[in-house]
Each structure stands twice: as structure tokens, then as C-alpha cells.
Amino acid sequence: MSLNKTLNKMPIWCLYIIGLCPFFIILYLLFNFKLGVDPLKVLEHELGQWGLKFLILTLFVTPLRSFFNINLLKYRRTLGLLAFIYISLHLSTWLFLDLQLRWDEIIKSIIKRPFITIGMLGFLLMIPLAVTSNNISIRLLGRRWKILHKLVYIVIFAGALHYLLLVKSWPLEPIIYMFVVLFLILLRIFKKTKILSNFK
């Protein structure tokens, strides 16, 4: 299909540059004092949210192919790695700039506060995924690679839940993220159970 040919023309490094644009924009705003009164919170929040956005984008790749015949498989690994970059930056911001390596408070927070426990769990589960996001690992792990990478569903759910549990009251944004994540996960469950097999 020619659409897919055109879509797949873009080299991977281009996607890295596009994907890191939000980060550079945030840095630009930061250095120009345009992140508001509390730039740290904005930085922390934006990095986390972009991480979640890229995670969600990886989940769009398969349904786009199944339902609309748009093949972006080539870019999925990059989207996942971009998510990992953003979430690592998000976590570093929290550890170094927000909590400033007050380890007693950090450890207590991870143990006691569900939204941090869940966020941390999501991050830890991402590490093996990021480490094995290369051709050598796929070859070495064989079928186990596919099983290992199913972890991504837990990671994404953890990410959306982390956001939802963090906020006071019920603002719209984290609810929308959770809704999209649940939709994309349910889509796969339905497909597995053949409910949607007619649509293929």
C-alpha cells in the first residue's frame, strides 16, 4: 500500500528528533522563565505526561494496523524508548530536584504512598523492556521476548493510575488518559477472545 510506503520512508532518527521536541520546548521555556511561578512542578509534570503520551502511542500501533491497515510497526520501538527517556527524566526530576535526595522521605513515599509505589513499579518494569528493545535481544530471547514485552500493558496501566491517584479531586485530564488506556487494553482483550474478529 502506497500510504504505508510513504509513512515508512521517514528514518528512525527523525522520530527521535520529533519525539524530543517537547523536551527541548520545555527547556526553552524553562530557561526563559516561562514555566510559571513553580517551574519545577511544571517540568516534573510535563516530563511525566509526555512519557505517558508516548507509552500510549505504542499501544496505537497494533489497532491502527488491524483496523485501518496503517503500518507503523517500524516506529514502535522508538516510541517506547522515547517514553522511557521521558519517564527517566521525570523520575530524576523528582529524586534530584523535588525531593533532593532526602532518602528517608523518598523511601517512605515509595512504601507508603500508593501513587508513588505504582509509578515506581511501572518504571522498574520498563527497565527490562528498554534494555531488550534491540534486534540482538529479539534474536536471543526468541519467543520469550514477546512474552516479556507484554509487561508494557502493566506499565501503561500503572502510568495512568499513577497520574489518576496523584491529583486532588477529579480533574478531567487524568481521567481521559485512563479512559484511553483502558480502551486500548480492552480492545486487545476483546480481540484475543475473538469478539472483534469480524472487524479484522
Place this chain on the structure above:
Amino acid sequence: MYINKYREKDITSEKIFLNRRQLFALAGGFGAFALMPGKSFAINKDTRKSNTFEEITNYNNFYEFGVGKSDPAKYAERLTTEPWSIAIDGLVDNPGIYKIDEITNDMPIEKRIYRFRCVEGWSMVIPWNGFQLSHLLNKVGVKDQAKYVSFETLYRPEEMYMQKTKILKWPYKEGLRLDEAMHPLTILATGVYDKPLPKQNGAPIRLVVPWKYGFKSIKSIVRISLVENEPQSSWNMQNKREYGFYSNVNPNVDHPRWSQASERYIGKNIGGGLGGLFAERHDTSMFNGYDEVSGLYKDMDLSIFF
């Protein structure tokens, strides 16, 4: 006066600032926080400057105008604050609906520079203008049976658009025990930086209780009721486990979702470069540093009455 924790004569130690500047220059910050024109003061061993007017008026939690910190600055303009009156009712000798001028005209307006600690873990320093709530309560006459004071924010969904949603129970309500309300630190603020209170900060009149988390300091008040029983408060109704009635600043009682042991001072006067990005985190003080209120809670277990 003993009431102002921050005194204008206590000038910030230049040495402390220099040390901090050097430290954070290393951390990658510019180390170039402008020494803003303004007043300096000290609290205990700590030194701290007032946040700028710009910061105080662009970083607000006023959920009637949105949940984002910059939303109130954008949307509070819609609020009509003239005419304004406050119903004072319940267990008082002279109940009635008072025009704002009737209330403020014969009150001695003072400047109070208070630390403002949000339950979210950040804090500012704000030079309020206002008068002691006790003066007003004495003027209307509090009956003996009254044990608590209840406050209510304006309910006007046409202007406060978030009141059309159910994120909180509207109108916003808060309450104090009578002795807390009568404490000389407790004020009704009508201004900040010698200017009339901006709408996003709770115009035309708001409560300020500096030893409690910020959400207790209810904005745009239209009702003050003297009552016998502990009144309802909005955040407590929304989540009892997370927001107690007292909500005193207390580093030993954590909010279930975040630690209250420390706080981030925010604003560019704090130093650290890049608008405070590298500013140091500080230990939170009991009662936000206002030790003179500890007598109010002498025989209470503050982990139960949090």
C-alpha cells in the same frame, strides 16, 4: 508587635544568601536570582523574603475558577465583587447582612507578613493587609453557646464556572474553633502588597490562618456563622481521611498521599536559579513556625485531630 513573625527590621543575612548562591551555581543554576527590591525579614533562624506580587497573584488554588494554578488569574476576572455583603448569623448578638464597607470601615487595617504553607508541599511568604477576625467577632458580639465559626464562599455558578461541576461540594465551606478564630494571628485579609485583594486571591475579603494549610484560608467570603457544633468544611467532606477539620501545619502527620515533613519554598526570590528550579527543600515547622498557637492544642493528640 509580636504577631508579625517576620519583622521588617530583621534584614536577611547576606552571608546565607551568598552560600546558597554558590552552592546552586555549582548545581547548574545561574545563581543569579535578582535581589528584589522589597522588605526582608526573618523567622526564627530562617531567612526569607516575600514572594513577588506577580507570583502571589499567578499561583492560586481557587477551584471555583479551575484546578490549574494559573486558572484563577485567567478566569477570576469574571467575578463581580461590587456590591458585596456578608451575612453574619447564628449565635451572635447582632446578626445581619453587612455591606463590606460597614465591616471594613472601622477596622484597623494592618500589614501582616505571613508564611503560607499549602497542603501540597510548597510555601510562599505573603504581605497581607487585613484586620483581626477577633475585632469583627467582638463587634457583632459572640454568644456564650458559640463554639465554632463557619465560613462560606460565594456561590455564583454564572461567574464561578467550576461550580457547575461536582469536583467539590459548593459553596466552599471552612470552619474554625472559636478560640482559633479569636487568636490574634487570625485575620480577614482585604489586600496584599497594600493593594486591594485581587480576585484570584479571594476578593474582596478572605480568611488567613497562617498556622494551618492554605485551604483553610477560605476566599471571597459571603457568610460567617457562629455555631455550637463543629461545622462542615469542603475538603473534609470530599475526603475525610486526607483533610482533617484542624489541618494545622504539622510535619509529623503526613497527608496520606504525600509527606508533610518538608516543603519547597517557591518563587524567584528563593534563589537557586531558573525561577527557583534548584532552590533548596526545607524542613516544615510545627504550626508553620507560629509556636504561639501551640497552647490552643495543649491536651489534644494532633495525629487524631489532624
